[in-house]
Amino acid sequence: MADRGADLHTLSPFMLTITGVSKSYGDRVLFADAALQVNRGDRIGLVGPNGAGKSTLFGLILGEEPADEGRINRERDATIGFLPQESAPVGDETAVEIACAITKDFVGLMRKVKAWDAGHPVEASHPEELHDDVHERFHELNGYMVEAKAKQILAGLGFRPEHFDRPAKELSGGWVMRAHLARLLTQEPDLLMLDEPTNHLDLESLLWFQQYLKGYPGAILVISHDREFLNELVTGIVEIRQKKLVRFTGNYDQFVFQRDAADAQQLAQFKTQQKEIAHLQAFVDRFKAKASKASQAQSKMKQIERIDRIEAPVGDDKKVGFRFPQPIRSGQRVIWLQDLHFAYGQTSVYRGIELEVERGERIVLVGPNGAGKSTLLKLLADKLQPQRGTRGLGHNVSVGYYSQYRVEMLKPERTVLAEALDTEAKVTEQAVRTLLGSFLFSGDSVFKKVDVLSGGEKSRLALVKLLLSPPNLLLMDEPTTHLDMGSIDALVDALKQFEGTLVFISHDVHFIKALANKVLHVAGGVITPYLGDYQFYLHKTKADSARAALTAGGAGGKVAAKAPAKAAAKPAAAPAPAAGPSRNELQKQQKKLQQVVAGHEREIEQLEARKAALAKELEDPALWRDAARADRAQREFATVTSALRDRTAQWERDAEQLQRLQDQAPGQASK
Numbered sequence: 001m002a003d004r005g006a007d008l009h010t011l012s013p014f015m016l017t018i019t020g021v022s023k024s025y026g027d028r029v030l031f032a033d034a035a036l037q038v039n040r041g042d043r044i045g046l047v048g049p050n051g052a053g054k055s056t057l058f059g060l061i062l063g064e065e066p067a068d069e070g071r072i073n074r075e076r077d078a079t080i081g082f083l084p085q086e087s088a089p090v091g092d093e094t095a096v097e098i099a100c101a102i103t104k105d106f107v108g109l110m111r112k113v114k115a116w117d118a119g120h121p122v123e124a125s126h127p128e129e130l131h132d133d134v135h136e137r138f139h140e141l142n143g144y145m146v147e148a149k150a151k152q153i154l155a156g157l158g159f160r161p162e163h164f165d166r167p168a169k170e171l172s173g174g175w176v177m178r179a180h181l182a183r184l185l186t187q188e189p190d191l192l193m194l195d196e197p198t199n200h201l202d203l204e205s206l207l208w209f210q211q212y213l214k215g216y217p218g219a220i221l222v223i224s225h226d227r228e229f230l231n232e233l234v235t236g237i238v239e240i241r242q243k244k245l246v247r248f249t250g251n252y253d254q255f256v257f258q259r260d261a262a263d264a265q266q267l268a269q270f271k272t273q274q275k276e277i278a279h280l281q282a283f284v285d286r287f288k289a290k291a292s293k294a295s296q297a298q299s300k301m302k303q304i305e306r307i308d309r310i311e312a313p314v315g316d317d318k319k320v321g322f323r324f325p326q327p328i329r330s331g332q333r334v335i336w337l338q339d340l341h342f343a344y345g346q347t348s349v350y351r352g353i354e355l356e357v358e359r360g361e362r363i364v365l366v367g368p369n370g371a372g373k374s375t376l377l378k379l380l381a382d383k384l385q386p387q388r389g390t391r392g393l394g395h396n397v398s399v400g401y402y403s404q405y406r407v408e409m410l411k412p413e414r415t416v417l418a419e420a421l422d423t424e425a426k427v428t429e430q431a432v433r434t435l436l437g438s439f440l441f442s443g444d445s446v447f448k449k450v451d452v453l454s455g456g457e458k459s460r461l462a463l464v465k466l467l468l469s470p471p472n473l474l475l476m477d478e479p480t481t482h483l484d485m486g487s488i489d490a491l492v493d494a495l496k497q498f499e500g501t502l503v504f505i506s507h508d509v510h511f512i513k514a515l516a517n518k519v520l521h522v523a524g525g526v527i528t529p530y531l532g533d534y535q536f537y538l539h540k541t542k543a544d545s546a547r548a549a550l551t552a553g554g555a556g557g558k559v560a561a562k563a564p565a566k567a568a569a570k571p572a573a574a575p576a577p578a579a580g581p582s583r584n585e586l587q588k589q590q591k592k593l594q595q596v597v598a599g600h601e602r603e604i605e606q607l608e609a610r611k612a613a614l615a616k617e618l619e620d621p622a623l624w625r626d627a628a629r630a631d632r633a634q635r636e637f638a639t640v641t642s643a644l645r646d647r648t649a650q651w652e653r654d655a656e657q658l659q660r661l662q663d664q665a666p667g668q669a670s671k
């Protein structure tokens with residue numbers, strides 16, 4: 001591409017061209033003569049079942065993995081940013097430093113500049129690095145702006161300001177991934193390559209991230225199994241299919257529609273051609289022995305050989321299609337919590353909750369991020385101990401807990417089979433193999449080492465282990481992470497057959513809709529039950545969108561902004577003017593502060609209204625047809641969100657201060 005004329009180079013829309021690429025691991029062919037072109041401005045979703053080679057394709061593009069054949073050309077000046085599927089180890093940097101690392105030297109510079117700003121410059125180990133040089137370079141990189149942007153992005157991805165400066169080593173893998181994701185968004189490379197970026201995000205961050213990517217200026221190539229995310233974001237889908245890369249225009253639903261239509265058409269053509277071939281073949285068979293017709297038979301034979309064969313379309317991706325061995329039956333009352341109190345250190349999560357789960361219920365926990373859904377599940381699983389209250393288990397109840405950590409417990413050096421056999425259950429190797437087979441570990445693939453498994457393959461193996469000794473109370477935290485759509489559907493099927501009791505957390509609306517027969521809304525330490533399926537919950541809460549409702553804070557079901565909730569909780573939130581003229585300094589201060597606080601509240605109210613209006617506008621598909629308008633709305637949304645956050649922080653500070661003053665001068669305050 002590049003030698004087509006250097007003058008056109010800067011205008012070239014091509015960023016990445018893949019031609020004739022083949023790649024195998026042993027006997028397993030992942031790609032044969034595959035091709036793809038990515039242009040500037042493309043938003044492509046890369047899809048295919050677990051183990052199809054999506055992550056491998058990223059490795060090939062990045063040059064981390066050699067192709068067996070073919071060429072991969074990257075546009076000379078294009079910058080590429082990459083988020084891997086699984087997290088990399090970290091050093092001593094903080095979350096903010098990871099997010100700021102837009103160049104190799106940036107964090108070093110930032111540390112020096114900060115030290116200088118704080119009045120204690122780092123001892124000049126390199127004397128040539130004078131104050132001015134460091135500052136100049138920092139300014140060149142737009143240092144302060146970078147930091148501000150990085151912080152804004154971190155906040156969008158769910159980091160609280162007090163965690164910005166925590167060493168990444170203290171963070172869990174999911175949070176480290178978020179910090180790296182923040183770095184990529186701060187860097188803003190021309191091509192963003194993301195391998196299942198939504199796996200580690202809670203819903204609130206996911207919605208923010210989705211919105212942010214919509215306004216992203218560069219090209220995006222994203223691997224995801226999340227239909228809704230793809231529908232929202234992409235304008236093209238590339239499917240790994242029969243070892244090729246097949247490109248479709250449109251979002252995920254449009255892709256499914258086109259693929260099904262193309263399959264139907266291909267099937268029709270295939271059948272027509274098969275008929276034609278059969279017809280010719282019959283002629284050949286009939287006349288090949290007859291001397292008088294031999295030459296005609298010969299020519300028909302040639303005709304058959306010349307036909308460009310249409311292949312039969314492959315059916316849907318193989319369904320996992322496994323079946324739970326059913327657990328023993330438990331009593332009717334399965335598990336209950338009474339007057340349960342739980343706090344992490346000083347932070348109280350639950351103060352006296354009551355909960356009872358009955359046999360056969362399939363309960364989904366919904367509610368805002370940080371409301372304590374995972375905590376509740378862990379309390380049920382006895383992984384966390386309450387400070388007060390009781391947890392009771394019914395007759396014959398066995399509890400199984402599934403989370404991402406199950407995957408981390410797999411031993412990398414073991415084979416799939418050895419790992420699956422390592423279970424407490426008394427099962428035969430044959431049974432294990434059958435279950436593995438239904439999870440698409442068939443033939444020799446059961447001898448694969450765990451450490452070469454793809455992300456989804458690891459999750460499936462962990463599920464197999466859980467299902468080999470099925471408990472009758474299954475507690476699952478985000479069980480669909482890493483699973484491809486076929487496996488999610490199969491898991492749905494299996495869980496529908498499951499005769500035990502299920503309590504789960506998921507942000508996959510499709511999965512929830514298919515399974516839940518009861519919804520528990522968890523927010524602010526309060527559990528509100530909805531005795532119906534997810535549709536019923538949506539109806540009851542009059543939610544705007546199925547997904548937004550998952551994170552909704554209030555019983556209203558809307559994504560509530562934080563400030564009002566806090567306003568209600570703080571006694572100092574709505575002070576009325578002080579009665580009578582102020583007599584001392586304390587009262588003056590108090591009055592002034594009251595005005596300030598009231599001012600904050602008015603402003604917060606306005607910002608919230610604006611934010612809600614913008615959110616509504618951004619949800620309107622029509623907006624996205626006008627790129628400039630969409631971009632404007634997007635930017636304003638970011639500005640308003642950030643202003644709202646700042647203002648809320650100020651309000652909190654001032655309201656607290658006011659409270660302190662009022663405590664010092666009781667009786668003078670509002671009432």
Ligand SMILES: Nc1ncnc2c1ncn2[C@@H]1O[C@H](COP(=O)(O)OP(=O)(O)OP(=O)(O)O)[C@@H](O)[C@H]1O
Pocket residue numbers: 025030048049050051052053054055056057085448452453454455456457482484
């Ligand atoms: N070094 C290796 N040696 C042998 N097999 C490998 C190696 N690396 C990957 N594989 C296999 O290649 C296949 C493709 O792996 P890849 O990670 O690209 O899948 P994927 O499409 O990203 O899947 P997922 O959706 O589960 O993330 C898998 O079956 C995997 O086990």
Ligand SMILES: [Mg+2]
Pocket residue numbers: 054055056085195454455456
């Ligand atoms: Mg992968």
